[in-house]
Amino acid sequence: MATDGPSLIKSSVKPAICTTIRYCHNYKVVKYTIEGVSGSVIVAKANQKVVSELGGPNDMFREMQSKNIGLERRMLRKTADVDLKLSNYQGDFVAGAGANVSAVAHAEPAIYAEEALNAGGASADPDEETSGNADEEDDHHKVEVGARMTAFGMNFGMPYKFIANGESQSFDDAPEAIRAARSRLNWAQRVFINDPTGYQDFNEELVFAYLEGQKIKYHDDGEKGLGPRIATLSLGAAATMSLRVKTKYFCPISTSGVFTDAKPLPLPLLESSGYTSGFKGKTKTKTQSKDSYEGRMAAWEELQCLKQAGDTDGYRRRSKELPRELGLRRKQADPILSFHLTHGDIVIMEGEQIQKYLEHQVEPHGNLRFALTCRTVLPNHLTPEQLPPYEVEPDSGRYDGNAIREDGDGEAVTW
Numbered sequence: 001m002a003t004d005g006p007s008l009i010k011s012s013v014k015p016a017i018c019t020t021i022r023y024c025h026n027y028k029v030v031k032y033t034i035e036g037v038s039g040s041v042i043v044a045k046a047n048q049k050v051v052s053e054l055g056g057p058n059d060m061f062r063e064m065q066s067k068n069i070g071l072e073r074r075m076l077r078k079t080a081d082v083d084l085k086l087s088n089y090q091g092d093f094v095a096g097a098g099a100n101v102s103a104v105a106h107a108e109p110a111i112y113a114e115e116a117l118n119a120g121g122a123s124a125d126p127d128e129e130t131s132g133n134a135d136e137e138d139d140h141h142k143v144e145v146g147a148r149m150t151a152f153g154m155n156f157g158m159p160y161k162f163i164a165n166g167e168s169q170s171f172d173d174a175p176e177a178i179r180a181a182r183s184r185l186n187w188a189q190r191v192f193i194n195d196p197t198g199y200q201d202f203n204e205e206l207v208f209a210y211l212e213g214q215k216i217k218y219h220d221d222g223e224k225g226l227g228p229r230i231a232t233l234s235l236g237a238a239a240t241m242s243l244r245v246k247t248k249y250f251c252p253i254s255t256s257g258v259f260t261d262a263k264p265l266p267l268p269l270l271e272s273s274g275y276t277s278g279f280k281g282k283t284k285t286k287t288q289s290k291d292s293y294e295g296r297m298a299a300w301e302e303l304q305c306l307k308q309a310g311d312t313d314g315y316r317r318r319s320k321e322l323p324r325e326l327g328l329r330r331k332q333a334d335p336i337l338s339f340h341l342t343h344g345d346i347v348i349m350e351g352e353q354i355q356k357y358l359e360h361q362v363e364p365h366g367n368l369r370f371a372l373t374c375r376t377v378l379p380n381h382l383t384p385e386q387l388p389p390y391e392v393e394p395d396s397g398r399y400d401g402n403a404i405r406e407d408g409d410g411e412a413v414t415w
């Protein structure tokens with residue numbers, strides 16, 4: 001297992017991941033690319049100069065606690081198109097559902113701020129195994145009407161489909177910290193990804209506030225109608241973010257025991273997720289080699305042939321038979337990547353395949369953490385009724401990173 005270089009806190013990075021590090025504008029920018037999955041996960045670690053910059057993370061964190069920004073544990077919107085994914089935003093329930101977090105944070109903002117930062121830094125155990133949750137894919141079918149989101153949330157700009165219509169607010173009326181986060185995250189995608197052709201202005205910002213014990217369980221952000229880049233600014237307490245391969249791509253068998261027809265991901269990625277090709281399984285009479293990678297690949301190719309030949313019955317029958325023949329057992333993948341996020345850090349997930357093949361969870365460690373996540377909601381994906389009653393103006397792009405520019409930003413180091 002590799003680590004991301006000299007640092008007090010080590011990330012857990014499995015071998016199928018390539019790590020590149022460079023230093024830029026006082027951020028340590030760590031880029032993870034994953035074998036067989038296009039795109040990348042970029043973690044930009046902020047230093048003291050970054051967090052104390054005028055209008056930067058410290059000022060934003062203070063403002064987020066001193067203004068009422070409408071954070072609530074919101075009811076999940078229940079419509080046919082989001083039904084299956086509602087649990088993306090469900091998790092552990094806390095007392096006082098529906099309460100307004102600003103009121104809590106208002107009580108003693110300064111103490112709260114300090115406690116949250118200290119608790120996050122001191123209590124986190126980044127090398128701890130992330131807890132293997134029950135299969136969230138299955139939870140999708142158990143969503144109850146009236147369920148609330150895990151954390152306290154508020155949305156700005158374009159509406160986001162997990163937030164009820166009419167509950168998003170214009171950036172124009174938002175506190176400065178919200179607008180500043182959007183601007184900084186737009187800057188971050190320009191500077192840290194450095195691919196002008198892929199740039200799309202973020203037009204939506206979902207703010208989550210996590211109080212003690214709240215977290216967001218494994219989910220993906222790959223909803224239809226979103227641009228391929230998602231960027232989050234962390235404020236306050238530390239957190240551990242983990243990514244793992246989705247169960248259906250780790251083990252090609254559905255909950256109902258049918259072969260899930262997707263080309264197997266590269267073996268090193270599966271092995272990094274805890275898969276052992278051709279493990280020895282015991283039957284009553286003999287020890288058999290089961291669930292080999294070659295077997296999975298051959299099964300997938302067989303199904304492609306049946307599909308191409310238009311043999312629907314054969315396809316259906318073999319889809320049911322193959323899991324047993326191959327000795328497949330449904331199993332959740334181990335995380336392939338876990339890293340520690342602290343106050344001021346930025347995470348950018350870039351590329352559709354990151355959302356397609358992987359899912360992520362975030363577990364805060366302190367008393368108060370804000371996650372300000374920006375996305376690009378493609379306007380033509382929304383119906384006229386779903387469009388907000390206000391214009392979402394482009395980000396005026398005020399943030400330019402000049403106050404934290406460093407001479408001689410280092411060469412990238414890759415391994």
Ligand SMILES: O=C(O)CCC(=O)C(=O)O
Nearest residue numbers: 208216221232362371373
């Ligand atoms: O809390 C975070 O850092 C990320 C939140 C998240 O995963 C999401 O908004 O989809």
